[in-house]
Amino acid sequence: MRDDEIIIRVAGAAGDGVQSAGQIIAKTFSRKGLNVMTYNYYQDIVRGGQSWYQVRASGGKVRSQGDGLDILIALNKDGVERHTNPDINEGGASPLSGIAIFDKSISGYTERKVTYVPMPLSDLASKHSSFALMKNTVAIGAAMAATGVDFDTLSSVILDVFGKKGKVSEQNVSAAKEGYDYYLSNHKPTGKKLSFGSKRKYLIGGGEAIGLGAVRGGLKMYIGYPMTPASSALHYLAAHARDFGVFVKIPEDEISAINMTIGANYAGARAMTGSSGGGFSLMVEALGLAGMMEIPIVIYESQRPGPSTGLPTKTEQGDLNLVLGASQGDFPRIVLSPRDARDCINLTSEAMNLAQEYQTPVIIMSDLYLSEHNETVDSIDPEFRIDDGRRPVDGEKDYKRYLITESGISPRAIPGQKGLMHNEDSDEHDEYGDVVSDAETDPTKRVAMMDKRMRKLDTLLRKMPPTETYMLADAEYAVIQWGSTAGVTEEAIDILRGKGHRIGAIKVNRVFPVNPDIGKLCSGKKKIIVVENNYSGQFNRLLKAELGLKTVLVRKYNGEAFYPSELAAMIEVKIW
Amino acid sequence: MRDDEIIIRVAGAAGDGVQSAGQIIAKTFSRKGLNVMTYNYYQDIVRGGQSWYQVRASGGKVRSQGDGLDILIALNKDGVERHTNPDINEGGASPLSGIAIFDKSISGYTERKVTYVPMPLSDLASKHSSFALMKNTVAIGAAMAATGVDFDTLSSVILDVFGKKGKVSEQNVSAAKEGYDYYLSNHKPTGKKLSFGSKRKYLIGGGEAIGLGAVRGGLKMYIGYPMTPASSALHYLAAHARDFGVFVKIPEDEISAINMTIGANYAGARAMTGSSGGGFSLMVEALGLAGMMEIPIVIYESQRPGPSTGLPTKTEQGDLNLVLGASQGDFPRIVLSPRDARDCINLTSEAMNLAQEYQTPVIIMSDLYLSEHNETVDSIDPEFRIDDGRRPVDGEKDYKRYLITESGISPRAIPGQKGLMHNEDSDEHDEYGDVVSDAETDPTKRVAMMDKRMRKLDTLLRKMPPTETYMLADAEYAVIQWGSTAGVTEEAIDILRGKGHRIGAIKVNRVFPVNPDIGKLCSGKKKIIVVENNYSGQFNRLLKAELGLKTVLVRKYNGEAFYPSELAAMIEVKIW
């Protein structure tokens, strides 16, 4: 662990306020101009059980939840015990090697080689409020003191977080101050040298970033049925619906959600839906409808471990086969998989345009890891060029909704446009939209329409930006990853480079259609290692099917994300 | 075209009785001990349009609808015109080169090099009945006379077909006799030398064969929502429900259908559902449920061209990606794809056992071509060994529903069994079935359960019979096909062999998991040609992903099945 970075973990049971405490710490750091990433480890339960929230911060790059643990705030005894125990694998996270802060009433834990800081958290809190969770604020104060953050920044965060609550807000500031001062008077700081910056950074969750990117991309309707981990985008948009002028609706089921999304886009309002694998499964039939009718839609698919209900609060990248295979027959689809919060914003805005331009479904694949964790971004560009794609003018003569073109893209009229009335059909149709299968099937027209639709993928591929890489130029070994594992893969590459391995990475965030440049980037490499957070290597299979690559697979499917050193070790085994 | 085979086509509009006429002809031939295959070309319309029904019969092998046309029965002028015109591509079928039988009132058609046999069909019919469709029977009589079938066999078929209707039945026999005698007195027979046999053959449709195979495999409940081309199985089973003791139910939707199928199997009654791609799309979520809970289910998926509603009365093999990708996460599934009616019976019975043995979804993929066409089989074995898979005994101590075993298969208790009460869960669970994600996720148990479930595929692969081949031993070139294209591929191979090409075929009817022996069978071949009835080569992609094969693709996606000479030509281009 580097001296200019810190990892703080708050641990307790569901209902203990673990997440709120962690978020205050994260925001304090982001206001201090540090790069921050948080990690939320929780269970499918509303009260009890065990959960924790980790904050990693540094003046340098922060690309994953990181290895190591400097400060533990334990809200119960179990927390002290678990996170200091090197034998318990807390979802792959490292045990504490630094300071453990907890209430002095907690005792009887196994003593280990860490600095125990039992504090009168409750006593200090009760000076200001009888509210039980107030003791967390005291602990936060202590932790911030330990890291050398000035109290003003912390208090500004507390005031913003509890803002509306007036008195509660003040009490929390006082409680934090108690903890802050107590720690400074009685204990030593961590000795970390964090390079604070002068510019506050944006701290944003992946789901919020998706929502924000969509609005910037012209979103007018978001229709979705709640499902973890896609709900964070839904909640963000619902909270801002009036302000953003976005119509937000929770319908009776996901089938309705996608059909509504199709209807809205058909009628000219940019619309999007979102769910996790289970809800997406219910959208499969209508996905093909959008493909056949050539109606733009954007679907946000945030993965969690399956099969079925699986592990609802854990992470996995196991829905790629589903997304690629969804719906009968062949039709063009575009699959994007953002790497981080910034990418969530950018790719989602772009997805909104791509759907309109190519008049076909665009699926944004995220996962719990990315959708539910907060990250800093330096800046957010409010500008984005919205492109409504090819539209005919009112009254155009002999209007053909499905005009056969070289690009595969036809002019799309919107209900309300004069003189362009036509039928859009889920049955195979001709250029006018008239069905070719009722009285007499026309095999030639069928083929022409299939070809036209599928040509859109060629058009897209021609315009696709080159796939990004990391340290690949001189590399003997290439790692290929997709989506949210980009950051941790980079960190693993750094570790392996540090050990003298010539290794680099190909970072895929445009998953389908597969960019042929990936094949070229691989050529000459000694070994190609595909990294995936799933059992069967679904992306690996895609690469083999599309590019005929020979690869080896590094996979993890226990519900947790990769950790940098763990991933480095897993890759190292493959290149020895 | 061989001298010992005949192809007869009945053409007209929907509602003209095309199909019934064709079926009488087919059955007459099967009773004469010939091998028969029929082909039904129809539209998504109840009246009007154009449709035709073709019967191919021979004493030798009949493996597809065949090339060529010996006798046309045209029920309207359009029929005469189309099927004699070499420029109109009737879905790939050859134009007539022999005899055209039609009512003498039809006139004004373009004269071509065929033998026109205008007959007083209506006049002859009206001697016996005023029912308009009776003239079809006269035409059938004529056609049978032309092929040299004895009248008794024809009349036995007519009596059976119209059996219940008493008088109508007799009238039809008389009408057929009129046509039969008229033809013999006024026209020449075809000169074909059909080697009639003494043993009647079974003439059965693919859908019926699926239903029959299921019943033989222990089916107790069939729950399905109607959808072409899966409905033929549903109708067959509904008609025989009481006799077979099978509970048949049409529920509100396909989601209900599959969840009911799961519930029935869970409670110990072998159950099956069926649909086409659109309905299967709605079953995607619950497919994963069965995979996760390890509940046996059998799904009959009969493909038609997509995307979406597509071409509802045409054929395609475009749902493989859907079936393979269906539902989030990884879980074992078994995909079978029968080649012909016999295979429909056998693989479906086997599927019923496989589902029980492996406690996981088994999907039988057919297509409109196979599901809706009739074919002869020499014999049907009523015997089949039913195996209920691994079951615990009542009161077993410390019963573990999901016991971790080497085979991946655990003992499955059925509600009602004493002392074996347990919970089955769509959430990830432990050996007892208890959820591992509520209070505290256990990553180790998660991995153990994933591994256990997926091991079932290894167990299955170990027991999988070798993949069948055709003329492969000495072949330089290998064609790989899956499902219903087996027959036409064999015929194409024969044609190509006739031209001196050393070519053979690998015939896959167990699609997933992919049998590794396919890779071995391909080794040393100059070229591997994958034949598919779809746009993107979905099976080809599977072979590349699983076996890393280098292949070339022969595909057809205009809604029609391959014809032997057409397929031979398409393959020949690839091997030149």
Add this chain to the structure above:
Amino acid sequence: MVTVNDYSGKIRPDWCPACGNFAQLSAIKNALAELKIEPENAVVVSGIGCSSNLPEFIRAYGFHGLHGRLLPVASAVKWANRKLTVIGYGGDGDGFFEGTQHFFHTAKRNVDLTYIVSDNQIFGLTTGQASPTSEIGFISKTTPDGNIEKPVNPMTFALSAGATFVARSFSGDPKHLQEVIKKGIQHKGFSFIDVFSPCVTFNKTNTYDYFRKRVYKYEAKDPSNFEEAYRAVQEWGDRIPIGIFYQVKSQSYEDLDPVTAEETPLAERPYRKLKPEDFEEFL
């Protein structure tokens, strides 16, 4: 001036001659023309079934979607552009089996659209299986021994769901049909119209004759009286009432939601430009 000819499609309907759907096609075209709605502002959304082929045969914006899913599509079309007149048209299988949940919730939401069901008490397109409105004892390909499941009463369903306009008509009475459809379109909110529409090919029980003998025109004393309506729609057997059973004023969903409530249709509003203040909460 809008005339019925403006609504004439170029494709000839492919229904069997005398199918009940023809009368409905005419009635819809006539009603739209009489209401002076321009074809470019009319959207007909359908499902899958014989009846659902209708959008192919009318010169308006047509959406021939998925079996059972027309109402979510139709609702969203209205939300996206509240200036449009939206008509949902489908079969009894489509609406009362595959689309049950959408029917219920769309009615409850009171989205301003007109939902017409061509109720032939059978699956037509798939060549004759019992449907959710098939009577007990009805023989079909899937009920060879006679249907044993009670038919849905679409009227009580719609009433319980909260539909604000509930009516029934008959393809054998084109004038009545057209009048009811016209009133349905004029009604602000969710209008449901169940139409007895004989399938002359597969349903040999519920024929034109069957209904001609039974239907009579019902006039509600007070169309806003729910109890009266609920009682009236339960009459079945020798006498079957047709007419408008229930109609009340109530705000439509798009009037209630502040985002859709604004006058300019959502689809026509300019895109919302982001400003730095929009991200401030993340600082």
Add this chain to the structure above:
Amino acid sequence: MVTVNDYSGKIRPDWCPACGNFAQLSAIKNALAELKIEPENAVVVSGIGCSSNLPEFIRAYGFHGLHGRLLPVASAVKWANRKLTVIGYGGDGDGFFEGTQHFFHTAKRNVDLTYIVSDNQIFGLTTGQASPTSEIGFISKTTPDGNIEKPVNPMTFALSAGATFVARSFSGDPKHLQEVIKKGIQHKGFSFIDVFSPCVTFNKTNTYDYFRKRVYKYEAKDPSNFEEAYRAVQEWGDRIPIGIFYQVKSQSYEDLDPVTAEETPLAERPYRKLKPEDFEEFL
């Protein structure tokens, strides 16, 4: 002798302390024990939601399936083995949103099972979004400005669907709850019981207090009188009735279908051996 202990599961319920689901778990266990149903003959089928975790906590055959899909599973379990006592248990989101169509058609079919909905007027497990029974104005993560959609009335829904037993109870009244559940299980046919079940964590409106102030015990004069029942269940506001509103005798689906009607459960019947005569039709 069956006792309630026979139904004690080894897993401690993971619901929030004081969650309304606890009372229902006890009531179900007690009712089953009092009815002397052996645990091996009881099957509890659930969906997904806090409430739907229940099968994990009872020693019976448990099926914790998919969100909204418990009724098709439960129906088929009954059809496969009519000797089993089948209980469906799920949330209001589960039953009245995702599972709307199944609720309607299962009720109409009158499958002999007991369907209990833990109605907390919110999505609990997904941490607090408005549900189909949330009241107008209800504030939640998805309705920050207050819910604008009318709540479903599960009672009129069930009545219109044709349920033969329609009741309501309250987790705050364990005795009443247990009695109603017991009667529901005893009822032959589809029994529907909606239970007010406060979500103490996310629903700060519909609390125990809220209901304690309002609920009163309703006694139907004639439980077979549909109109009376339909009227009674519409009362809402200061006074909310609980009790059995409707109950009639009617044949269950599995009694009507000749295949399931036979005494030996389908699952226990020997496999039908095929005979050559079975293929004769193809000759």
